[in-house]
Amino acid sequence: MLISLFITCYNDTLFPGTGKAVVRVLERLGHTVEFRQQQTCCGQMHYNTGYHPEAVTIMRKFVADFLDAEVVCIPSASCVAMIRDHYPKMAKEAGLEKEVAALLPKVFEFTEFLTDKLGITDVGATYPHSVTLHTSCHALRSLQTGDRPQRLLKAVRGLDYLELPASDQCCGFGGTFAIKNAEVSTAMLSEKMKAVLSTGAEVCTGSDNSCLMHIGGGLSRQRGTARCVHIAEILASEEGDQ
């Protein structure tokens, strides 16, 4: 399968390791990955903050960039949620209904791509660490990824999976919310960190580097005993990596 990777602006700039991991997993499974250099962003930040015209411009670009792709894989649940939940409505205003309708069924979040599109839970990974999972709100309520990430993690050799308490509770990132309401955001974060640390896990993973940057930033500030790692990086790991 020729898989087009939409890395997202955020991962591209701040978490290239996640992109490399996605490539490693998909290629290990025998697929070909393409990266369309003209890609940029899904428009989520602008849309969620109220900057509609900018978001529409970025949507137009995304649609143009990926319309003819065979399948698009995205290592970010919130960007997929943006595309699935909001593009159809935005497309109506932008006269792109047909294009968006054609594109949507080809767009997958990384973990759902593995489990649903490829039908795989064991990706041949080894990761000898204790891991807990933070399910982002977009993965939980919009994509409804359910137990897909858990199934993938539980199939990883050497991985000790630890359940996160109150896992349906938002971590407090929320995009520009983390800055506009920094105090409330960090109050929410402190509850999340408490939950993560209560598991005793070395690693907190998830399918959104945005949440993980927030949780990881808090853990690092407190010199906590856990760190955050994107799920793609765990699934890419092989014997001898760690």
Add this chain to the structure above:
Amino acid sequence: MSIRVGESAEAATFPKAAKKLLQNTQLRRNVRRATDTIRAKRAKVVEEMPDWQALRTAAQQIKKRTLRDLDTYLVEFEKNCTAAGGKVHWARDADEANAIIIGIIQSHNQKEVIKVKTMTSDETQLNKALEAVGISPWETDLADLIIQLGNDKPSHIVVPALHKNKSEIRQIFLDTMGLKELGHTPEDLAGAARNYLRERFLRVKVGFSGANFAIAETGSVCVVESEGNGRMCVTLPDVLITMFGVEKLIPSFDDLEVFLQLLPRSATGERMNPYNSIWTGVTPGDGPKEFHVILLDNGRTKVLADEESRETLHCIRCAACLNACPVYRQTGGHAYGSIYSGPIGAILTPQLQGMEHSTSLPYASSLCGACYEVCPVKINIPEILIHLRRKIVESGGAALTERMGMAVAGYTLADSGRLATVQKLVQIGRQPLDAIGLPGWSAARDLPEIPTQTFREWWKARGAK
């Protein structure tokens, strides 16, 4: 027009109010405890309903239909209520409503009124208006009584004194009820409130209530509650005045079936409310001799006019969204500067009061979607929050720095070459950024290390190999 939602126009911005409240660890503990309890109860009684999702959809459809033909249903309600002996008044805004109520009370030469939970009267600041003309309002809902005696403000739609614990309530009663002694158990506190309230129930000749539902088909009004104080308020006095927002209408009596299943389970985690009062006009020899209804607009028709957000008016005030909200959980209700707090408050107050007064409220959410998930009438609160944010930005209500930042980001992200240039700048700027931190972010969180190579650079280099 004097459209207002209490003092929300003068309230501090959400982040400012929240910052202060976050320091009140006792309040936060009370809020966490209370919302955890209600959430668990709700989850249990919702789970046992095989047709919960179908009920939600039915409620949403009934409300949609009501709002679509609201003009017809309101007139139908007026006709049927009047035929049953009620008097219907229409109030465009807060001042009109208060004037009508004062006029009714004064026409009976009364100086007191017993009230049971009416959020609309908080909107219109009725108590203040009554006191200004020498009429004493007595709140009879236990939680509202605690708020009134403690000179406090409600912090929750269903449980207004949720931010107070038992010992704080005991102290308020001791300070204000003139008691010689008071025990420490919930029974002791309830007993003290009962004695205090019974005296007023038996003495005061005018009652005032809100309504959960008003039925167009029959002209009936429905109030649900847990304490029975509401029942006393609407049956004991000679004169009863009931005020509610125009969106409280439902078309037919049968529609109640849907809402009386959804509301108690969503609000208090009960299968049924202990008291369900439904009355139609007046009945000689039974209950009030005179019954007035005030249909309040106070900005609601303005909300109705906006197709994108009119479903805000579907709300049945169950507060499930407050209990589920991780933001409310941290701050409690006072941060929202309005009788309507939590996620529903964040969309309702700005629309009623006017966006210019509450530009921070639509941003008081991480858009996690927990509110939408539990809403019994399926109000897509996150969507409406985003819609309101758009309105704020379009009307120039966003800060200049934000607008500039977003414009630059928009320009950058419209082209991959520009994005690559900015990424280079970020890499160059990483050391100074590490040193000074990012305002807002870095107070409690470290920034991630900024990689020396972006993904697209890595990909290019990889292909070149």
